[in-house]
Amino acid sequence: MIKKYCSYSTLVIIIVFILLSSTFIITINYKNFNHLKRNITQIKLKDVKNGDLILRCGRSTESYAIHLADSNAEFTHIGIIKIENNIPYVIHAVPHKNNFIKKEHLNEFLNPKKASKVAIYRTNFNSTILKNVVMQANTFFEKKYIFDNEYNLQTNTKLYCTELILKSFQNAGIHLNVQTKKIKYVIGNHAIIFPSEFTKKPHFKRVI
Numbered sequence: 001m002i003k004k005y006c007s008y009s010t011l012v013i014i015i016v017f018i019l020l021s022s023t024f025i026i027t028i029n030y031k032n033f034n035h036l037k038r039n040i041t042q043i044k045l046k047d048v049k050n051g052d053l054i055l056r057c058g059r060s061t062e063s064y065a066i067h068l069a070d071s072n073a074e075f076t077h078i079g080i081i082k083i084e085n086n087i088p089y090v091i092h093a094v095p096h097k098n099n100f101i102k103k104e105h106l107n108e109f110l111n112p113k114k115a116s117k118v119a120i121y122r123t124n125f126n127s128t129i130l131k132n133v134v135m136q137a138n139t140f141f142e143k144k145y146i147f148d149n150e151y152n153l154q155t156n157t158k159l160y161c162t163e164l165i166l167k168s169f170q171n172a173g174i175h176l177n178v179q180t181k182k183i184k185y186v187i188g189n190h191a192i193i194f195p196s197e198f199t200k201k202p203h204f205k206r207v208i
Contacts, residue, residue: 043106043120047208048088051130052081052122053165054106055195056115075119078161078195079109080168082134091137093164099147101140101159120208121199129172137168151190153180162193176201 048054055075079092088106096102110118123130140159148158159167162178169176178198180191198204 043088043110043118043208045083045086045088048081048083048106048120049122049130050081050083050127051125051134052120052207053198053204054079054081054090054109054118054120055199056109056118074117075195075199078165078198080134080137080165081106081120082138091134091141091164093140093145093147093159093161095147095149099149101145101147101164103138103141118208119199119206121204122207123203124205125174125203129174132172133168133174136171137164139171140164140168151183151192153191153193162195162197165198166193176203 055078057075057077077092077094079090082089082091082103089103090106090109091101091103092109093101109115125133143157145157145159148155148160148163150158151160151163152158153163153166156167166176166178176198178193178201180193183190183192199206
């Protein structure tokens with residue numbers, strides 16, 4: 001009986017130790033991820049065009065979750081550039097206070113508190129098509145669509161970052177055929193599109 005009790009106690013200690021070790025490792029890795037040195041090229045108006053895709057590696061816990069699920073990718077978030085009165089804005093879907101789709105100045109999107117690295121991808125579609133794509137994205141912003149915490153591609157008034165890009169193109173008549181990946185942890189059991197999928201398509205070329 002004593003032997004059985006000792007074996008059981010040893011097993012419990014081992015399990016607790018593994019859980020604590022895993023938690024410690026994840027915490028340390030997240031801290032390292034969150035404190036990546038800033039590596040952002042100064043981007044100016046002349047560097048971007050209407051309809052460019054902008055990707056960043058974020059510093060939030062949500063970004064870290066995406067990093068864990070898509071660890072071979074450089075970036076964890078994506079938005080689309082809108083040039084308005086010669087001012088570059090980024091339209092994107094991200095969790096925040098009121099969860100509405102955001103349209104913010106490019107410099108704010110690149111704030112080093114939010115990003116450690118960034119890239120610009122340009123499409124080979126003509127300016128007329130891209131104007132329509134951007135207009136679709138702006139409509140999501142104007143209609144106050146909200147961030148989709150369930151990461152569900154079947155809902156149209158709730159969008160997550162890559163879904164906003166995909167549906168902006170779709171609503172403009174362009175079907176990008178990006179691949180989804182099934183995720184069964186952290187963010188639910190849904191088919192998710194990761195930002196890296198857009199970098200793999202022949203329609204997009206990295207310019208920064």
